[in-house]
Each structure stands twice: as structure tokens, then as C-alpha cells.
Amino acid sequence: MLDLEDQVNRVFNPEVRGLVREAYRCYTAGSSRAAIILTWTAVCADIIAKAQILREEGEADARDVVAEVEKAQTSSEVEGTRIMQGVERDLPATAEKLQLIDFTQRRLLERIRDDRHLCAHPSIRPLGELYEPTSEYARAHLAAALDALLVHPPSQGRKLVESFRDHVADPGFIYDTAYLAHAFFDRVRPAARAKVVELAAKFAVLQIDDPANPVDAAVFADRMAACLRSFAERDAGLVKDCVAKQMVRLGTATPEVQLNALGRLGDMPAFWAALTEPLRGLLDARIETVGSPPPGRIVIGGKLKPVEARVLALVGHADVRKQLPALAAAFESLSALKRAQVIEQRPDPYFATYLPQLMTNVRSFDTGQAFAEQAVLPCAGHLTRPQLEELLTAWFDNSQCWGRAMPGYLVELYRRPAHLGPDRGALWDPALDDLDDDARAALERERTKDAGGDGA
Known part of the structure; x- marks a missing residue:
């Protein structure tokens, strides 16, 4: 059951919110007739306000109703009342035409309108008896108005989907999960929400190359996948259903897709x-x-394709290893260079045990620096103390791990596994004589900080 008070506080239009609060107070006070009348008043005010916003945004279908309202505002009282009665009669249909509601929601609003007339004009009943709506009826009308219309911004279904696509395709796109959820999910009608999620799923799964997109198909697909993650935090079932719709096409897609x-x-x-x-x-x-x-x-050496490294990096997920048993064997068969490529994609505790072997296999200064950048430092926060000790031993014992940047990386390696506590500092003692003055001083500052000093 909807929490009416919470819904009332979420009404989109601040001016309409006051009317809705008054309707809610009437309902809680037991004045059902007044609650229904005020609910319809709020519906009318909300639709007109949203039509005005849509007209300013260039929506042609909003022009006529706004023009009629403006005409009523500049007419005499009698003429203005007559015009507004006509506008009010057609507002549910107008809202549907503007895609603010669907046809089932239009019928709900029409029922509120009809019951408002019964409440305000009891003489229209055949025998002239008073219409006595129950509190449950008043609550149902208020809940229907809130859910169908009042809490939503003036976003049309089709235009909302277009707006979402344009947002993700913008070359300056910035991923912000809070904004995505707020603008395209939380305050969006269920039907439009499903369309947004389905669009994201289609491009994320199938990586469709659309000439209309100003960004590369792979980049656009990655962005849509990020959006799906945000939406899944709100409704995992909806995301699953939308992804499932793409599986038939994925099954016949190219191996690369x-x-x-x-x-x-x-x-x-x-x-x-x-x-x-x-x-x-x-x-x-x-x-x-x-x-x-x-x-x-026959290919000797070489690197993995980016998509291959990305796929193999899933080996770090235990659930994925169960789904794809070939992952573990494929990763184990890789050379040290390719393993570093994979680890760089998704640093994970799973890879920590492979780091000492990587450093043992370093055969040049450049390779040592690359392995430190791609694998060792990204995974440093996942190391246990025994793993760190084994890694440092491999590093110290390999002369090719002492290229120009490596002393600085060794200091950074001290910083990152802070979860191991200050006692880890003793593991660096064997390397102190091999560090240059700057690196040795930097390491000592870090150790002093960990010991409770100011590191100055």
C-alpha cells in the first residue's frame, strides 16, 4: 500500500503540493467529499502547469490547452468560467495526448472528475439524495492521482527516452548514478521507465553501431552498461527482463559482439x-x-585484444568462474605479459597470489615498470601480509625490478595496503640500501605517519 504522506511530499509542482496536502488533511479528518473535490482541483492545476512547461519546450499539442487557459484568464468572469469548464472537462484526455499519462490512468482521472461532480453537485443524482463517498474512496482517488500524475515531472514517455539517449550519447557525458536515477528512473512512470531500461539494455548487450550517435559504438555501449548498473540498484528484476529480451539477438550476433x-x-x-x-x-x-x-x-609474445583481456578478467568473480569453467584455465595458460593485461582490467583479491610470479618473470626495466603499474599497485589494497612479503621478496631479488620509476612505486606499494597496519614497514628494510635518497626519505615519512608521527 502506498504511503500517502510520503507521496504527498513528493508532488512535483510546489504550488500544487499545497492543494494536495489540503486534500490529504481532509481525508485524514474524515471529510471525504472535500478530499475528492480538492484532489480533482490539484489534478487540474497540475496538468495545466505541465502543459505550460511542455509548450515552452516546443510541444505543439500543449499549445491549444495553454491558449484556452490564457484566453479564460483575460476574459470576463462568466466567459472565463465557461472556457475553463470546457478545458477542465477534457484535461484527462489532454494529459494522455501529452503523454503525461496512459489510457488506463486517464480513466482513473476521469473517475475522479466524475466523482468530484457528484460531490460538488449532489442534485445531479436521480432522486436528489446526497452523495456520501467513503474515506476508502477518497483515499483511492488521492492515491491514484499521486501515482499516475502528481509526483511525476512533465516528462513525456517518448521524449524522456530520447532525452536519455541524447544524455548518454553526449561527448561530454559524465556518469553520475544519483543523477541518472533521479532524472530517468525514480520519478518516471513505470511504462517510460521500462522503455529507458530496455534502450540501455539493447545497446549495452548488442553494441549497435548507430550512425546517429556522435560517439563510438563501444563507448556508447559501455555507457549504457553503466546506466544499467544504476538502474539495477533500483529494480534488478526490470533490468533482468530487459536484458533477457536481447538474448535471442545476442545468440546470433558476431563472436566479437x-x-x-x-x-x-x-x-x-x-x-x-x-x-x-x-x-x-x-x-x-x-x-x-x-x-x-x-x-x-604461430604468434610469439604479443598482447591480448582489449575485449579478450576484459573477458578473462572476469575470472576474479567466483560466481562467474562457476558459470564459465574455461575462465580459470584460460587465465592460467597466459604469459606474464598477458596476465598483467588481464589484472589491469579488474584488480581483485583473486589476482594477489599471481603478483610475486609476475615480478619474478620481469626481464627488463620497462617490463618491471609496466607490471607494477598494471597489476601490482592496483591490487596492493587486496594483499594479505604473507602475499605482500612474497611479492617484496620477488621484487627485491630481481635486478630488473629496479628501473627508474620503481623506487617511487615501492613507496606507493607501502601506502596502499594500509589495512595491514604499520608493522608491514619492516618488510621494506631489506630494500632501504637500494633506494635513492628521495625514495628512502619518502618511505621513512610514510612509516613515521603510520607509527603515529606527523611525517614531517
Whole structure:
């Protein structure tokens, strides 16, 4: 059951909110007739105000009703009343035409209008008896008006979806989950909300190359995937249903599109809930070939494609490893260079045990620096003390881990696993003589801070 008081406080238009609060007070005081009359008054005021906003935004269908209201405002009292009676009679249909409500909600508003007339004009009943609405009836009307119209901004279904798409496609797009939820989900009617989520799911899953988008298809798909995560926090079931609608097309898409969808959405429970078993098996089979050269070709060294690294990085998720058993074996088979690529995509505690081996396999200063940047430092916050000790031993024992930037990275490695406490500082003692003066001083400052000093 709706919390009416909470809904009343969420009415979009501040001026209309006062009318709605008055209707709510009448309902709680037991004055059902007054509550219904005021509810209809609030509905009328809200539709007219939203029509005025839409007209300013260029909506042609809003011009006529706003023109009629303005005509009434400049006419005589008698003529103005007559004009407004005509406007009021058609307001539910006007709201539907403006896509503020759908046809079922229009019928609810029409019922409020009709019952308002019974409350205000008891003589229209056949025998002239007074109409006595119950408190439950008054509550139902107020709840219907709030849910269908009053708490929502003047966003039309079709235009809201277009606005969402334009927002995500903007070259200057900034991902802000609070804004996305507020503008395109929380205060949006269920039908429009579903359309928004379905649009996000379609592009996130299928990576459609639309010439109308000013950004690259992969970038647009990544942005839509981020939006899906925000929406899933509000309604995981809706996101799952919308993702499921794309699975038939994903099953017939190219291998590249399929792997991109997996890499982009593979950490979302909604993706796995929507994935069919045949498609899951196909993806698992594709992972077995990730990083492998084409048949008949021998490739020595080299790097993974970005999509391959992104997919293999899902090995850090225990649930995904269960869904795709090939992941663990595929990661284990990689060279040190490719493992660092994978770890860079999604740093995770799972990869912490692989870091010492990476540093042992460093064969040049450049490689050591790359491994530190891609894997060691991003995962440092996940290390246990034994893992850190093993990692430092591998680092100190390999002369190729002492390139120009590495002393500074060693200091940064001290900062990041702060969860291990100040006692971890002793693990750096064997390297003190190998650090330059600046790095040694920086490390000592960090250790002093951890010990409770000011580090100055």
C-alpha cells in the first residue's frame, strides 16, 4: 500500500503540493467529499502547469490547452468560467495526448472528475439524495492521482527516452548514478521507465553501431552498461527482463559482439539471470580460444585484444568462474605479459597470489615498470601480509625490478595496503640500501605517519 504522506511530499509542482496536502488533511479528518473535490482541483492545476512547461519546450499539442487557459484568464468572469469548464472537462484526455499519462490512468482521472461532480453537485443524482463517498474512496482517488500524475515531472514517455539517449550519447557525458536515477528512473512512470531500461539494455548487450550517435559504438555501449548498473540498484528484476529480451539477438550476433557483451556485463547478476544455457555454453567455448592465434599461424609474445583481456578478467568473480569453467584455465595458460593485461582490467583479491610470479618473470626495466603499474599497485589494497612479503621478496631479488620509476612505486606499494597496519614497514628494510635518497626519505615519512608521527 502506498504511503500517502510520503507521496504527498513528493508532488512535483510546489504550488500544487499545497492543494494536495489540503486534500490529504481532509481525508485524514474524515471529510471525504472535500478530499475528492480538492484532489480533482490539484489534478487540474497540475496538468495545466505541465502543459505550460511542455509548450515552452516546443510541444505543439500543449499549445491549444495553454491558449484556452490564457484566453479564460483575460476574459470576463462568466466567459472565463465557461472556457475553463470546457478545458477542465477534457484535461484527462489532454494529459494522455501529452503523454503525461496512459489510457488506463486517464480513466482513473476521469473517475475522479466524475466523482468530484457528484460531490460538488449532489442534485445531479436521480432522486436528489446526497452523495456520501467513503474515506476508502477518497483515499483511492488521492492515491491514484499521486501515482499516475502528481509526483511525476512533465516528462513525456517518448521524449524522456530520447532525452536519455541524447544524455548518454553526449561527448561530454559524465556518469553520475544519483543523477541518472533521479532524472530517468525514480520519478518516471513505470511504462517510460521500462522503455529507458530496455534502450540501455539493447545497446549495452548488442553494441549497435548507430550512425546517429556522435560517439563510438563501444563507448556508447559501455555507457549504457553503466546506466544499467544504476538502474539495477533500483529494480534488478526490470533490468533482468530487459536484458533477457536481447538474448535471442545476442545468440546470433558476431563472436566479437558476444565477447564484448560478456566483458561489459559479465559482473552483473541480471546478465546471468537472463542468459540462456545454450548461449552460456557458447560463451564458455569461445573463452577456450581467447588469446589463441588463428589456425595455421604461430604468434610469439604479443598482447591480448582489449575485449579478450576484459573477458578473462572476469575470472576474479567466483560466481562467474562457476558459470564459465574455461575462465580459470584460460587465465592460467597466459604469459606474464598477458596476465598483467588481464589484472589491469579488474584488480581483485583473486589476482594477489599471481603478483610475486609476475615480478619474478620481469626481464627488463620497462617490463618491471609496466607490471607494477598494471597489476601490482592496483591490487596492493587486496594483499594479505604473507602475499605482500612474497611479492617484496620477488621484487627485491630481481635486478630488473629496479628501473627508474620503481623506487617511487615501492613507496606507493607501502601506502596502499594500509589495512595491514604499520608493522608491514619492516618488510621494506631489506630494500632501504637500494633506494635513492628521495625514495628512502619518502618511505621513512610514510612509516613515521603510520607509527603515529606527523611525517614531517
